[in-house]
Amino acid sequence: MMYQAPTLSRRQFLISGAALGGGLIVALSAPRPSHASSDHRSDTNPNANGFRASAYVEIVSDGRVILTVGKSEMGQGTLTGIAQLIADELGCDWETIEVVQANSAPAFGFPFNGFMITGGSSGLRSEWTRMRSMGAAARMMLEQAAADRWNIDAATLSVNDGIVSAPDGRRATFADLAADASELPVPENPLLKSADKRSVIGRSVRRLDTIQKITGRAVFGIDVRVPDMVTAVVISPPQLMAAVRSYHADRALQRPEVHDVVAISTGVAIVADHYWAAHSARDDVDIDWEPGPFAGMGMDDLREGYRKSLDRSGIIAETAGDFATFSNGRSITREFEQPYLAHACMEPMNFTVSVGNGFAEVWGPTQAQSLVQNTVGEIAGIDPKNVTVHTTFLGGGFGRRSAQDFVAAATEIALAIGRPVQLVYSREDDMRAGRYRSFNLTRATGILDDTGDLAALDIKVAKPSVSKWSRLPFLIRDDGVDEQAVEGLVNLPYDIPNIRIEWVDHDPGLPVHFWRAVGSSHNPFVVESLIDDLADAAGQDPIVFRRRLLRNQPRHLAVLDRLATEAGWSKPVEANVGRGVALVASFESIVGEVAEVRIVEGELRVDKVTCVVDCGVAINPGQVEAQMHSSIVFGLSAFLRGEITITDGEVEQSNFHDYEPLRLPEMPEIDVSIMEGADEPGGVGEPGLPPLLPAVANAVFDLTGERITRLPFGS
Amino acid sequence: MITLTINDIRHDLDLPADMPLLWVVRDIVGLTGTKFGCGLGLCGACTVHLNGEAVRSCQTSLDEAANGEVTTIEHIGTTQVGANVQAAWREIDVPQCGYCQSGQIMSATALLATNPSPTKTAIEDAMAGNICRCGTYARIRAAIQFAAEAE
Numbered sequence: 001m002m003y004q005a006p007t008l009s010r011r012q013f014l015i016s017g018a019a020l021g022g023g024l025i026v027a028l029s030a031p032r033p034s035h036a037s038s039d040h041r042s043d044t045n046p047n048a049n050g051f052r053a054s055a056y057v058e059i060v061s062d063g064r065v066i067l068t069v070g071k072s073e074m075g076q077g078t079l080t081g082i083a084q085l086i087a088d089e090l091g092c093d094w095e096t097i098e099v100v101q102a103n104s105a106p107a108f109g110f111p112f113n114g115f116m117i118t119g120g121s122s123g124l125r126s127e128w129t130r131m132r133s134m135g136a137a138a139r140m141m142l143e144q145a146a147a148d149r150w151n152i153d154a155a156t157l158s159v160n161d162g163i164v165s166a167p168d169g170r171r172a173t174f175a176d177l178a179a180d181a182s183e184l185p186v187p188e189n190p191l192l193k194s195a196d197k198r199s200v201i202g203r204s205v206r207r208l209d210t211i212q213k214i215t216g217r218a219v220f221g222i223d224v225r226v227p228d229m230v231t232a233v234v235i236s237p238p239q240l241m242a243a244v245r246s247y248h249a250d251r252a253l254q255r256p257e258v259h260d261v262v263a264i265s266t267g268v269a270i271v272a273d274h275y276w277a278a279h280s281a282r283d284d285v286d287i288d289w290e291p292g293p294f295a296g297m298g299m300d301d302l303r304e305g306y307r308k309s310l311d312r313s314g315i316i317a318e319t320a321g322d323f324a325t326f327s328n329g330r331s332i333t334r335e336f337e338q339p340y341l342a343h344a345c346m347e348p349m350n351f352t353v354s355v356g357n358g359f360a361e362v363w364g365p366t367q368a369q370s371l372v373q374n375t376v377g378e379i380a381g382i383d384p385k386n387v388t389v390h391t392t393f394l395g396g397g398f399g400r401r402s403a404q405d406f407v408a409a410a411t412e413i414a415l416a417i418g419r420p421v422q423l424v425y426s427r428e429d430d431m432r433a434g435r436y437r438s439f440n441l442t443r444a445t446g447i448l449d450d451t452g453d454l455a456a457l458d459i460k461v462a463k464p465s466v467s468k469w470s471r472l473p474f475l476i477r478d479d480g481v482d483e484q485a486v487e488g489l490v491n492l493p494y495d496i497p498n499i500r501i502e503w504v505d506h507d508p509g510l511p512v513h514f515w516r517a518v519g520s521s522h523n524p525f526v527v528e529s530l531i532d533d534l535a536d537a538a539g540q541d542p543i544v545f546r547r548r549l550l551r552n553q554p555r556h557l558a559v560l561d562r563l564a565t566e567a568g569w570s571k572p573v574e575a576n577v578g579r580g581v582a583l584v585a586s587f588e589s590i591v592g593e594v595a596e597v598r599i600v601e602g603e604l605r606v607d608k609v610t611c612v613v614d615c616g617v618a619i620n621p622g623q624v625e626a627q628m629h630s631s632i633v634f635g636l637s638a639f640l641r642g643e644i645t646i647t648d649g650e651v652e653q654s655n656f657h658d659y660e661p662l663r664l665p666e667m668p669e670i671d672v673s674i675m676e677g678a679d680e681p682g683g684v685g686e687p688g689l690p691p692l693l694p695a696v697a698n699a700v701f702d703l704t705g706e707r708i709t710r711l712p713f714g715s
Numbered sequence: 716m717i718t719l720t721i722n723d724i725r726h727d728l729d730l731p732a733d734m735p736l737l738w739v740v741r742d743i744v745g746l747t748g749t750k751f752g753c754g755l756g757l758c759g760a761c762t763v764h765l766n767g768e769a770v771r772s773c774q775t776s777l778d779e780a781a782n783g784e785v786t787t788i789e790h791i792g793t794t795q796v797g798a799n800v801q802a803a804w805r806e807i808d809v810p811q812c813g814y815c816q817s818g819q820i821m822s823a824t825a826l827l828a829t830n831p832s833p834t835k836t837a838i839e840d841a842m843a844g845n846i847c848r849c850g851t852y853a854r855i856r857a858a859i860q861f862a863a864e865a866e
């Protein structure tokens with residue numbers, strides 16, 4: 001069978017109409033409340049302007065194909081990937097595609113709750129069916145229009161590069177058929193191509209945003225210019241979360257370019273003609289700060305609090321076997337400490353807000369349009385629906401741009417001065433604003449049985465609830481476990497008869513947030529380091545040891561075996577080289593990595609990373625490879641020197657000299673192999689990161705015999 | 716009044732002499748392709764050419780640029796080397812988020828303008844000052860080699 005019926009959500013369906021100038025629009029409806037009737041017809045055919053908020057595919061009569069995409073582009077290639085999903089079914093000429101970033105509208109949200117958010121490597125997974133359905137529906141309507149015109153059966157037609165052809169040689173372009181097609185009903189269950197018929201999905205087409213990004217034309221949040229706009233900086237407290245007691249701004253206000261100095265809930269804002277004018281007035285504002293909630297606190301206190309919390313009992317997130325009575329066997333227990341980490345997006349946080357008369361219009365790099373609407377609405381006292389969010393390109397995201405600190409501050413300033421304002425963080429503001437990957441302390445025990453098999457695993461992690469901090473309560477399970485705290489610990493692929501995973505909700509109060517791979521940024525480091533340890537204790541090769549534990553997991557096993565081949569595992573490495581392996585499943589993908597390391601002049605040097613990824617359908621293999629590179633570099637930066645520390649309640653790091661991402665000369669050779677394990681896409685923006693840290697740590701162990709239990713390396 | 720030429724257009728600017736060229740270019744002249752990343756000369760996002768040499772515009776005062784010729788990313792394609800570099804960047808499809816890429820291209824162009832076939836070490840030296848948080852380094856390296864071969 002060539003076609004299969006998709007499963008569009010029952011709460012969301014396709015609608016269509018005519019575009020201005022005689023084009024065709026096919027769009028997704030806003031998700032309807034679950035009690036609504038199943039009669040779709042009443043919602044169809046609003047006029048073209050009614051579609052602006054939700055149009056996904058527009059065939060313009062001049063031949064262009066405009067796609068409106070509701071996911072935020074932060075480098076992960078989602079604009080291109082989504083366009084590929086639509087184009088594959090639509091059959092248009094790839095060169096005619098234009099992608100437009102959508103404004104906030106419910107139709108772009110997750111089907112299950114209408115939330116418009118980009119994160120969790122979910123972009124192409126959540127869009128997989130509905131985007132292809134939209135493309136297919138539009139194609140079927142264009143085919144039908146041609147069939148009606150030529151008075152033949154639509155099933156005899158073929159579509160290629162934006163042209164519908166009949167067996168007798170008659171041809172018509174999409175542009176030519178669009179007006180007629182817009183009069184036709186939308187197919188309720190468009191049929192989707194089978195995997196072997198795909199032509200755009202699975203191809204490494206070039207990114208649609210490349211030209212803009214190499215010519216300086218791409219508009220990021222910091223590049224937004226709106227009429228009458230001023231620029232603001234915020235002087236934040238040196239001690240995290242300290243409040244302003246009083247301030248004097250006379251000197252700053254004497255500067256001709258400075259318009260205003262206003263106190264907001266998180267500091268004092270200087271408003272000026274442009275960034276430099278605002279920034280250079282910082283020293284001319286004298287602020288008396290209250291002591292912050294962490295005054296006097298340093299890393300020793302913080303560690304002490306974490307250590308004590310591990311002695312408390314937490315919530316059992318997963319249990320199997322009879323762990324309580326299990327005791328025999330050789331055991332290894334280790335404690336792993338991993339630091340606070342900043343996202344350090346290349347583009348410092350910024351946001352532009354215009355508010356008044358019960359409405360707000362905001363522009364900027366956000367991963368969470370729905371949260372922005374709530375934040376601005378709450379602060380300005382207006383209905384969130386009346387907040388229009390224009391999403392720009394994001395100069396990096398990594399989770400940071402779903403946080404609301406910069407949105408809230410910009411809104412407060414806009415309200416205070418009654419004028420559109422762009423708030424821009426300096427790098428120092430950005431580094432010190434909190435919203436870190438949380439510090440975490442984990443105690444892990446593994447027990448081997450007499451045959452050297454892994455008999456039991458007992459892991460207890462202490463860390464705060466990032467879902468609570470991020471105001472996304474739907475990520476907390478009914479039993480109170482924050483999924484983000486234990487991801488990478490629960491549902492391990494390994495066959496382990498006795499298992500206990502426990503989470504202690506220890507919250508020192510420093511603001512934490514999602515950080516690339518979230519719980520899987522640190523939990524797999526513990527698991528995969530311990531597995532390596534246990535393999536060593538059992539006297540087994542780490543890959544052989546894992547193979548036995550994965551005996552019931554064909555996809556994982558296939559990745560591991562391919563990895564062994566690609567990395568040349570069976571060949572010994574030179575004496576001065578250490579080699580380590582790790583395998584982690586996250587975000588519906590499986591990634592295995594082998595790292596090769598050396599110590600050069602006292603410095604750890606990662607020479608090579610071999611990476612094998614099974615991400616289900618690789619929609620764009622070139623971009624899958626790019627995201628593996630990206631995650632490996634991100635992970636390596638964290639492993640080698642990523643660390644945010646506090647002393648007397650102040651963050652010690654401030655810029656790229658003391659929080660330094662990997663630089664080009666340190667780039668390892670990276671070799672990526674892609675496997676396809678299922679006919680559905682897995683995530684790709686994050687899954688390459690989790691195995692990197694343990695793979696490098698295990699390589700260090702291989703080289704030096706020393707187990708890394710505290711990050712960053714050398715701390 | 717300070718005079719300088721930006722992308723072949725002469726500007727007479729009545730601005731503080733210590734104002735960084737970065738903010739002159741972005742906020743006064745309105746060319747936003749040049750990016751702000753750190754403000755301390757640590758990341759390279761703000762790289763422009765001043766009299767043909769790559770400089771960090773956040774560390775270059777207006778005064779230092781006075782009477783100079785400034786080229787930014789918006790205009791680099793008008794030079795042969797710049798056009799080659801951009802074509803290579805497109806061919807290799809380098810950018811991810813893209814925020815660092817203006818600076819990367821300006822640094823790469825300055826390198827190739829003086830050293831048309833750079834060694835691995837020469838590339839590392841020239842590009843070490845440009846951070847890419849998205850980790851596009853392998854493609855940056857490949858694109859520079861591609862552009863060098865195209866010359």
Ligand code: FES
Nearest residue numbers: 752753756759773
């Ligand atoms: S902004 Fe100039 S080097 Fe970073």
Ligand code: FES
Nearest residue numbers: 812813847848849
């Ligand atoms: S492409 Fe994002 S920082 Fe380089």
